[in-house]
Amino acid sequence: MKQDIAFIEREVLKSKPDSTALGFGRYFTDYMFEMDYHADLGWHDPRIVPYQPLTLDPAAMVFHYGQAIFEGLKAYKAPDGSVQLFRPEKNMKRLNGSCDRLCIPQIDEDFLLMALKQLITVEKDWIPEGEGTSLYIRPFIFSTEPYLGVRPAREYKLLIILSPSGAYYGDQLSPxxxxxxxxxxxxxxxxxxxxxxxxxxxxxxxxxxxxxxxxxxxxxxxxxxxxxxxxxxxxxxxxxxxxxxxxxxxxxxxxxxxxxxxxxxxxxxxxxxxxxxxxxxxxxxxxxxxxxxxxxxxxxxxxxxxxxxxxxxxxxxxxxxxxxxxGQLSKRIYDAITDIQYGKLEDPFGWTVKVAAVEV
CATH class of the missing domain: 3.20.10.10 (D-amino Acid Aminotransferase, subunit A, domain 2)
Structure with a gap:
């Protein structure tokens, strides 16, 4: 899949939330990635657009038959100011596994990862830098075809939204x-x-x-x-x-x-x-x-x-x-994984992926 990604700029940017009081999944960035699928066209029209509400037909099949899948990963700010992802290829592969099980058309994993990098490049100033914070990434796909009948849809929408977030459970390491x-x-x-x-x-x-x-x-x-x-x-x-x-x-x-x-x-x-x-x-x-x-x-x-x-x-x-x-082992694992994620520790596994600056 070789397509240019369009960029639609918003007129006014949002005010960014206090990085010390983010919570999880409460705030969303200025832009999102969007792409559509039609059985006659395949995946098409990839674009980065202002974060905004969606308009769907009341008969959109996702409402009635539940073809909806998602992923979750994060972007981290390293000490040198660079941005990195943690094993994103695993999430892309798992997304396609979900597609397969729910009869949703497969996505080009390399293309979607490239699109994600472009979106993060646009939104890099939203990545918080406080202890335990990150930019949560939510790719998801759902059926949009307006039709009442039990069969796989012929139309879908793929979105990636971003959310600056703190610890999931508040005091992260409190049992x-x-x-x-x-x-x-x-x-x-x-x-x-x-x-x-x-x-x-x-x-x-x-x-x-x-x-x-x-x-x-x-x-x-x-x-x-x-x-x-x-x-x-x-x-x-x-x-x-x-x-x-x-x-x-x-x-x-x-x-x-x-x-x-x-x-x-x-x-x-x-x-x-x-x-x-x-x-x-x-x-x-x-x-x-x-x-x-x-x-x-x-x-x-x-x-x-x-x-x-x-x-x-x-x-x-x-x-x-x-x-x-x-426990000692739990803490050791937490420290090792987070230090790799935030670029504080050498990554011996090749898990981290740098997000280089991309022209949008």
């Missing part, structure tokens, strides 16, 4: 309380649990709302068939350090293959520490705690990076992990 969900399920093998589709998150809201009302930050989902095997947290993959070994649920078709998850596994192996992917029962986790072998629990995801877990509640029983303090 969170997690409720193990027993009534609802998130995904089944053979379904869409392994892709980032909007419906997965809509289906999680009921349980998440109840958990938050009882003081929990997140839900830990169990498998849909037996309701006994650990899958993932609502916004993160999950890791357990048991008797010196790190264990995380094995990808099985209902668990999202997280980019941070993969990075954590690579990093631990690089340090020559024991780590494995396995089928993990929640009962086994609680028994490991009873034996005094459950040393650390932490989540890993783009938004939170690493989030230590201080409490787990399941089947009417609550266990405390590491005296509700962040």
């Amino acid at each position: 969170v309380k997690i409720h193990v969900e027993e009534q609802y399920v998130r995904a089944v093998i053979g379904g869409v649990g392994h892709v980032k589709t909007a419906g997965n998150y809509a289906a999680s809201l009921k349980a998440q709302e109840a958990a938050e009302a009882n003081g929990y930050a997140q839900i830990l989902w169990l498998d849909a068939k037996d309701n006994k095997y650990v899958e993932e947290v609502g916004s993160m993959n999950i890791f357990f350090k048991i008797n010196g070994e790190v264990v995380t649920p094995k990808l099985n078709g209902s668990i999202l293959p997280g980019v941070t998850r993969d990075s954590v596994i690579e990093l631990i192996r690089h340090w020559e520490l024991p780590v494995r992917e396995a089928r993990i029962s929640i009962e086994g986790i609680f028994k490991a705690h009873e034996r005094g072998e459950l040393e650390e629990v932490f989540g890993a995801g783009t938004a939170a990076v690493i989030s230590p877990v201080g409490q787990l509640t399941w089947n009417g029983k609550t266990i405390t992990v590491n005296d509700q303090k962040i």
